[in-house]
Amino acid sequence: MAALAVLVLAGACTDTLPAGTTVVAAPVAVEKAPAPPVPAPPAADLSTLPVVDPLHVVPGLPGTDGLPQRPNDDPALGRWQTAVSAFWPVARSMALGIAALALPLAGLHQLVGGKGFTVGAMTMMFLGNPLAGIATTGAWLPAGLGTFGQLLPPGATGALVRSAAYFGGAGGLVPALTLAAWVVVGAVLNALGIRRAATVGDAAAV
Known part of the structure; x- marks a missing residue:
């Protein structure tokens, strides 16, 4: 049936062409129009952008740490909280954490010897680090x-540094007391x- 339909169509096409007509398949040249030029963007007017003044609080304007501006307790670092103004609280938190980790290990070595230091270091490495929850907090x-x-010490240090860096010290009392206890120990x-x-x-x- 398909072959019959092809023959009928071919015959119909042949009947419509004048006698002596030759059909030649040849490429057709089409002239392409050039693409329109892209207009240059207008110059940016930087004078309309808000200016971050480190000495004055601009409500709603984020600081360099991505957080909304908030008053800073240290006037020497400006009146709004930034990543720079959180440097010293974070540094103090890390120093306290290092002391809380180093002093007990040194004390174990002083009191028991190398075996005590090894047990303490392995405990902090294989228990303290995985259970610190530094990336997700201990609640997860x-x-x-x-x-x-x-x-x-690793978990308390992470909580204290997070509190000092992002929350202005809120929630850092318990981690600070925990680290202080380890320093005393x-x-x-x-x-x-x-x-x-x-x-x-x-x-x-003798």
């Missing part, structure tokens, strides 16, 4: 594990280790 960790992680361990070493030295001298 399983119940109980997140709370335990916040009691260790480290100082006590160091004192006991030094006293023990002095006692052993005196006994050996």
Whole structure:
């Protein structure tokens, strides 16, 4: 049926062409019009943009840290909170965290020796770091594990730095007290280790 239909159509086309007509398949040249030029963008008027003044608070204008401007407690760093004005609180938080981690490890080494330091360092590395919740906060960790992680120096340091950097110190009291407790524990361990070493030295001298 398909072949019959093709023959009928071919015959109909042949009947409509004059005798002696030759059909030639040849490419057709079409002249393409050039694309219109792109107009140049107008010059930006920078005078209409708001100017960030580090000495004056502009309500609603974000600071360099992406947060809305808020009054700063330190007038020497300007009157609005920025990433620069949070530098010293963050630095102090990190220093306290380093002390809370280093002093207990040094105290264990002083009191027990290399084995004590190894146990303490492995505890902080394999328990403190995974349970610190620095990227997601301890609330996103399983119940109980997140709370335990916040009691260790890595977790408390992360919470305190986050509080100082983004929330103006809000919620940083508990982490700060936790780190201070670890510093006290480290100082006590160091004192006991030094006293023990002095006692052993005196006994050996006798």
